Amino acid sequence: MKRFIIKTVFFFALIACVDFISGHVFDYLQNNAKGGMTFRDHFICNELKTDVLLCGSSRCVHHLNPQIITDSLGMSSYNLGQDGNGIILMYGRLQMIRQHTTPKLVIYDIAPEFDLLKREDNHRYLTLLKPYYDNKEIRDVLLSVDSTEQYKMLSNMYRYNSHFLEMMSDYMRPIIKAKENGFVPLLGDLDKSKIRRDNVYPKEYEFDPLKLYYLEKIADSFGKKIVFCVSPYWYGKDTRQFAPIVELCKKRGLEFIDFSNSPKYLHNNSLFKDGNHLNSLGADEFTIDLIKELRARKVISASGEKIQ
Amino acid sequence: MIYNSFNFIVLFPLIFFLYYAIPARYGKTRNIYLLFVSYLLYLQWKPVYGLILLGVTAITYFTALSLDKAKHPKALLTMGVLGALLPLAFFKYFNFINDSISDVLAIAGLKFHLRGLNWAIPIGISFFTFQALGYLWDVYYKKQKAEKDFLIYALFISFFPSILSGPINKASLIIPQLRRLRPYFDYGKAVGGMKMLLWGMFMKVVVADRVALYVDMVLPSYENYTGLSCFVASILYTVQIYADFAGYSLMAIGVGKILGFELTENFRRPYFAVSVTDFWHRWHISLSTWLKDYVYIPLGGSRCSKRRNYWNIFVTFLVSGIWHGANWTFIIWGCMHGVCQIIEKMLNQQKCNYGWFGKSIKIIVTFLIVNFAWIFFRMPTTGDAFGVIGHIFDFTLPMTVEINSKPILAFIVMGTSILFMKDWFDEFAPSRLQLFNNKRSVVRWTAYVVVMVMILLSGVFDAGQFIYANF
Numbered sequence: 001m002k003r004f005i006i007k008t009v010f011f012f013a014l015i016a017c018v019d020f021i022s023g024h025v026f027d028y029l030q031n032n033a034k035g036g037m038t039f040r041d042h043f044i045c046n047e048l049k050t051d052v053l054l055c056g057s058s059r060c061v062h063h064l065n066p067q068i069i070t071d072s073l074g075m076s077s078y079n080l081g082q083d084g085n086g087i088i089l090m091y092g093r094l095q096m097i098r099q100h101t102t103p104k105l106v107i108y109d110i111a112p113e114f115d116l117l118k119r120e121d122n123h124r125y126l127t128l129l130k131p132y133y134d135n136k137e138i139r140d141v142l143l144s145v146d147s148t149e150q151y152k153m154l155s156n157m158y159r160y161n162s163h164f165l166e167m168m169s170d171y172m173r174p175i176i177k178a179k180e181n182g183f184v185p186l187l188g189d190l191d192k193s194k195i196r197r198d199n200v201y202p203k204e205y206e207f208d209p210l211k212l213y214y215l216e217k218i219a220d221s222f223g224k225k226i227v228f229c230v231s232p233y234w235y236g237k238d239t240r241q242f243a244p245i246v247e248l249c250k251k252r253g254l255e256f257i258d259f260s261n262s263p264k265y266l267h268n269n270s271l272f273k274d275g276n277h278l279n280s281l282g283a284d285e286f287t288i289d290l291i292k293e294l295r296a297r298k299v300i301s302a303s304g305e306k307i308q
Numbered sequence: 309m310i311y312n313s314f315n316f317i318v319l320f321p322l323i324f325f326l327y328y329a330i331p332a333r334y335g336k337t338r339n340i341y342l343l344f345v346s347y348l349l350y351l352q353w354k355p356v357y358g359l360i361l362l363g364v365t366a367i368t369y370f371t372a373l374s375l376d377k378a379k380h381p382k383a384l385l386t387m388g389v390l391g392a393l394l395p396l397a398f399f400k401y402f403n404f405i406n407d408s409i410s411d412v413l414a415i416a417g418l419k420f421h422l423r424g425l426n427w428a429i430p431i432g433i434s435f436f437t438f439q440a441l442g443y444l445w446d447v448y449y450k451k452q453k454a455e456k457d458f459l460i461y462a463l464f465i466s467f468f469p470s471i472l473s474g475p476i477n478k479a480s481l482i483i484p485q486l487r488r489l490r491p492y493f494d495y496g497k498a499v500g501g502m503k504m505l506l507w508g509m510f511m512k513v514v515v516a517d518r519v520a521l522y523v524d525m526v527l528p529s530y531e532n533y534t535g536l537s538c539f540v541a542s543i544l545y546t547v548q549i550y551a552d553f554a555g556y557s558l559m560a561i562g563v564g565k566i567l568g569f570e571l572t573e574n575f576r577r578p579y580f581a582v583s584v585t586d587f588w589h590r591w592h593i594s595l596s597t598w599l600k601d602y603v604y605i606p607l608g609g610s611r612c613s614k615r616r617n618y619w620n621i622f623v624t625f626l627v628s629g630i631w632h633g634a635n636w637t638f639i640i641w642g643c644m645h646g647v648c649q650i651i652e653k654m655l656n657q658q659k660c661n662y663g664w665f666g667k668s669i670k671i672i673v674t675f676l677i678v679n680f681a682w683i684f685f686r687m688p689t690t691g692d693a694f695g696v697i698g699h700i701f702d703f704t705l706p707m708t709v710e711i712n713s714k715p716i717l718a719f720i721v722m723g724t725s726i727l728f729m730k731d732w733f734d735e736f737a738p739s740r741l742q743l744f745n746n747k748r749s750v751v752r753w754t755a756y757v758v759v760m761v762m763i764l765l766s767g768v769f770d771a772g773q774f775i776y777a778n779f
Contacts, residue, residue, distance in 0.1 A: 001328060001492070001493040001495075003495060004493070004495055004498050004499065007499075008502070011753075011756060011757075011760075014753070014757055015757065015760050015761070015764075018757060018761055019764070022761075022765075123769070148314040151314070152314065152769075155764060157761065157764035157765050158764055158769075160765065161764065161765060161766070161767065161769070162715070162719070162765075162766060162768070163715075164765050164766075165715050165718050165719065165766075166714075166715045
């Protein structure tokens, strides 16, 4: 029994050593990536200074063109959007950005699946936040999803779980996926096989209290500087899904701009890549339309400077 | 207990130390402790379902004890079996039977529908019910003496390493281990158990849960992907269910070993089977043994006419399909396996008498047959299953595999390659690649560390339940 315990302790001590060394290695790779998503992530969280921040899921990544915003408004702009992510990651990122810059305007493209509705598991949104666990704001986000993260995060390897291959590739031979402003245009025509229609809407929607909590916190952090929008869907959307954000905006006097059922975009094959994502042409059109709407609502003046 | 959960990492060392704090001479105290822990862990799912477990235990215990003195033992046995099966039938099959009857009546133009149940199925009910029934039949056929000590019997049924998803253990294997005074601590068993726990965890979190990310993306929305993508997803599901279930079984057996118990082997590299018949000697061995002993042989087995023998095979696998789930997809899956085995028997193809090339072909063909059958197992309806198969064979679709994320692809390739290589060497050249069991301690310890590092770096920790935990 004694031998067994000693060998078990020795095993975990070995793992702890490997963990300690790999932590330093991965920290180095994270901070010195030459490109790719690792570089982008590091840049966003540590160096980004810009006037207009564009936030959201893959819909934001592919729908909001910062170059058009810069050309129209004369303000620098960056697209923080992240595939398969939403408010939980965005809140963390925005808190890190606020530590080194103060944006003039934040535009948040709401995707109900990632920002409002209850889904199986919020752990999936923590992957890109884990490397920044040492930051108190980020730690609070992780612990709000799972209190046991405080124990799991004792392991450096766990921090970089599922991420290390990409980090190594981004350090050695990065595949640049994003333009310098974070925008990823989807080129080409509509792939009709990718039209996934939510034909049956449920009677009631279940909203995630944690996501709603972070939406409130973002509204607290940025006040009138934040605008919420919904970019177009090929097949439209049941607007009941947006109820909490509509209510939040009403309560706080914030702008909510909904393009989800805009007739210009509904079933317009020339502007979409699939049912959920605009193509590059559609993205440019939408960005222009959004700027027009922001001007019409006097969120920004004709000269491009923010009014509120 | 879910072995890839944080709770397990915290609780199991505690269970381990408290167990071994009890001196070996207090065997009964150790058993009481294990029974207490088993019920405590079971109750954390849904406390009231502990009554179901206790009920099945009590029914089979008292029935077995009474069989010897009963005037009509067969009638008593039947009552005991029905009593033990009732919760399983009720919780698992009520809605299915209700819906099926309603559908049949609707075809005849009749409207009749009882309100369905919205109750969760008691976890592990299929496993502990079959374990209890196996014991009852063993006592009836005088293969096993009725256990008089309720404590020992209750522990046999509720033993926490295997209650969730098996293996389905035989009373003749477990009860003697519970009865006799076990050594204080078996070092060899404990180390073996730790190795199984480690490799089982690798199979589950590095392989099964990783490929699940792709499978769960493609198969539920198969219409939106190419046929080749659906085919790859079906192959990956075949990998997923093996790595998930075999990984869990290994961990369960490993935990049992750490506590000094030998549980039933449950998997033996099933995808190297040379026939569907051979597959069932390697896949979920404890279930196939149970079906053979309590369904196939009582029906007559192979000691009857050929026609009768084929019928026995078909019924056995029909029961297997029904056991797996309350859905026509599982029944079709079971029947497919039954029919394939009948055909193999007709053509005398259960074994392999060919050279290495013929054997390779047989392995590949068997793998593809099993793979297609798994489509029925995975999809929620028969329509969806046929839809996936139709999609796979739709050659008008682009012949491309859609995997958007290169890192996911890299992890999948890495994990499945390692698993395949390990199984290949274990099957064909067991002495050539010895890592965990290498004579040199440097090699062994390097292997332990590498596997653990891979678990930490590429394991998926948010995936949750094992597939077979739903049974």
